Structure formats: C-alpha cells, structure tokens
Amino acid sequence: MEQSDTFSERVKTHAARLCESSPAAITGLYDLTAQRLVRYAATITRHQDDAEDAVQTTLVKIAGQPRLLQSSNQPWAYLLRMVRNEALAILRRRRHWHLVQNLTDLITWRSTDQLEGEDRNEAVWQALRDLPRLQSEVVVLKIWEEMTFQQISQVLEITPSTAASRYRYAIEKLGQKLRPLASEEVSHV
Amino acid sequence: MSDLPRSEPSIEDIILSAAHHVRPSRDLRPRTIEAARKHCQDRRSEQTLGGLVLAIMLLLLLTNSPVSQYSEQLRARREIPRAAEIERLALQYSHDRQVGAHFALSEAFNRLRLSQAVRFGQPMQKRAWAANQLSRH
Numbered sequence: 001m002e003q004s005d006t007f008s009e010r011v012k013t014h015a016a017r018l019c020e021s022s023p024a025a026i027t028g029l030y031d032l033t034a035q036r037l038v039r040y041a042a043t044i045t046r047h048q049d050d051a052e053d054a055v056q057t058t059l060v061k062i063a064g065q066p067r068l069l070q071s072s073n074q075p076w077a078y079l080l081r082m083v084r085n086e087a088l089a090i091l092r093r094r095r096h097w098h099l100v101q102n103l104t105d106l107i108t109w110r111s112t113d114q115l116e117g118e119d120r121n122e123a124v125w126q127a128l129r130d131l132p133r134l135q136s137e138v139v140v141l142k143i144w145e146e147m148t149f150q151q152i153s154q155v156l157e158i159t160p161s162t163a164a165s166r167y168r169y170a171i172e173k174l175g176q177k178l179r180p181l182a183s184e185e186v187s188h189v
Numbered sequence: 190m191s192d193l194p195r196s197e198p199s200i201e202d203i204i205l206s207a208a209h210h211v212r213p214s215r216d217l218r219p220r221t222i223e224a225a226r227k228h229c230q231d232r233r234s235e236q237t238l239g240g241l242v243l244a245i246m247l248l249l250l251l252t253n254s255p256v257s258q259y260s261e262q263l264r265a266r267r268e269i270p271r272a273a274e275i276e277r278l279a280l281q282y283s284h285d286r287q288v289g290a291h292f293a294l295s296e297a298f299n300r301l302r303l304s305q306a307v308r309f310g311q312p313m314q315k316r317a318w319a320a321n322q323l324s325r326h
Contacts, residue, residue, distance in 0.1 A: 063225035
C-alpha cells in the first residue's frame with residue numbers, strides 16, 4: 001500500500017506540473033505511467049492496440065483538464081479508473097468482438113538475458129487472458145499495482161469483500177495453470 | 190549455501206515476475222504528446238470563441254432587452270416637439286381641410302397629444318379612444 005501511495009504522490013506531482021506549466025508536461029506523466037496503464041488496459045481490452053488507444057485518450061483528457069487528477073485524493077486510482085472507463089468504452093464500441101486467443105498483439109520486452117523468463121511471462125499473460133475480465137483486473141491491481149482491496153474497490157467500484165473473493169477465485173484458477181511452471185523452475189535448479 | 194531444497198515460488202511471485210513483460214509501442218509516446226498538444230490548442234480556441242459568442246450575445250441582449258426599450262421610451266417622452274413641427278402640421282391641416290389657421294393649430298396640437306397618448310402606453314380604454322380619435326382625423 002505504501003508503494004502505491006508513493007506512486008500516487010508522484011502522479012499528483014506530475015499533475016501539478018501540468019497545471020502550472022503547459023501540455024508539454026504530459027511527457028513526464030506519460031513516462032511515469034504509460035507502461036503500467038497499458039498493461040492494465042490490455043487486461044481489459046485483451047488487445048494492445050485498443051489498450052493504447054484507451055491510454056492515449058485518457059492522457060489527452062488529463063492534459064486538457066489536469067486539475068481533475070490534481071484534486072483527487074487518490075490520483076493513481078483515479079487515473080486507473082479513467083483508463084478502465086475508456087477501455088470499457090472501446091470494448092462497447094467494438095462491434096465485431098473477437099477474443100484474441102494468442103498473445104501476438106502484445107509488444108514485449110525481449111532481451112537476451114531474459115529469454116528463459118519469456119515463456120513463463122507469456123504463460124502468465126495467457127493465463128490472465130483466460131480468466132474472466134473482472135477477475136483478471138483484480139489480480140493485476142493487487143499484484144502488479146500492489147493495491148489493497150480497499151483501493152481496488154475504489155477503482156472497480158465494488159466492495160472490498162467482492163474484490164477479495166474475486167482475487168481468491170482468480171488465484172485458484174491461475175494456480176491450476178501456473179503451478180506446473182513453478183514446479184519446473186524448482187526441478188531446473 | 191543452504192542444502193535445503195529450494196521452495197516453489199508462489200503463484201503471486203510468478204505473476205509478479207511478468208509485470209514488465211508488456212511495454213507500450215514506440216509510437217504511442219509521440220502520438221499521445223501530439224494529441225495532447227492539439228487537444229489543448231483546440232480547447233484554447235474553443236474558449237476564445239466561446240468568450241466572443243458570449244460577448245456578442247450579451248451585447249444583443251442589452252440592445253434588445255426590455256431595459257433598452259424602456260430607456261428608448263423615456264428618451265421619446267423627453268423629446269419635446271419643436272414649435273416649427275407643430276406649425277408645419279397646422280398649416281398642412283389648414284390646407285387639407287380648408288379651415289382657419291387658429292383652428293388648425295389647435296387641432297394639430299390635439300393630434301400631437303393623442304399620438305403621444307398612444308405612444309406612451311396609456312391605459313387600454315384611453316388608448317383605444319385616442320386611436321379612434323386619430324383614425325377619425
């Protein structure tokens with residue numbers, strides 16, 4: 001929670017800079033948040049292009065009205081909620097809904113020293129995509145964004161207990177898929 | 190080093206390790222910054238245009254408002270007809286009806302009062318009477 005709060009403070013600082021200076025200050029906010037926003041949006045839209053559209057629309061809105069973010073008590077949660085709303089709007093607009101079965105849409109980091117982790121990471125993303133959206137969102141916010149269930153409930157507009165139970169179900173399902181990976185890692189050592 | 194068997198990473202650890210697997214595309218940054226810059230410019234233009242429209246609407250409202258109409262009435266009330274104007278009307282009346290100059294002057298003055306009564310919004314009955322008198326003339 002502490003890390004999440006610290007990050008939220010950094011988001012707020014960038015929003016304040018945006019209010020004081022010019023739209024050019026959006027670069028700072030982009031550099032700070034884009035990767036995290038894209039990965040969150042990608043778990044909702046299940047397509048990177050749509051996720052990037054949602055992030056771009058959100059940041060453009062913030063550039064126009066930075067006080068929205070600055071005046072929020074939880075700027076990071078607020079930004080995530082904005083991205084979520086945009087991502088859901090894109091999903092509604094997309095008439096020909098198609099589920100991406102593979103991960104070919106994703107743009108990933110590829111470095112030679114991380115090749116062995118590549119398969120595991122792809123397995124994680126695939127497992128997250130196989131989950132119902134409402135469950136994968138909670139997992140992303142809990143593990144990657146290190147949010148409490150209270151904070152997650154604010155982003156998703158649900159009760160903390162609902163968030164906790166969705167998380168429990170999701171981890172159970174993810175465990176079935178990812179447990180073999182964990183065992184493999186131990187056997188390789 | 191410990192000889193204890195290495196424990197299995199938890200599911201949370203495995204998921205956490207994939208946190209930075211996905212990254213934004215290269216063109217998202219310039220695309221977003223350009224869109225933000227354009228959006229802000231458009232907003233500024235809209236605000237300027239909105240201010241102008243508001244100013245014009247206020248101006249129109251002030252010139253056509255009941256207040257301006259009332260001030261126009263007040264101005265008309267203060268307008269005193271010139272003697273030359275009454276004299277001109279009297280001469281015209283005398284010429285049209287073939288009546289004496291004194292009677293024509295009195296009649297012109299009377300007509301002027303009647304027209305003022307109509308213009309300045311006398312009570313309904315009085316206004317109808319005045320309008321009737323005017324039409325008779």
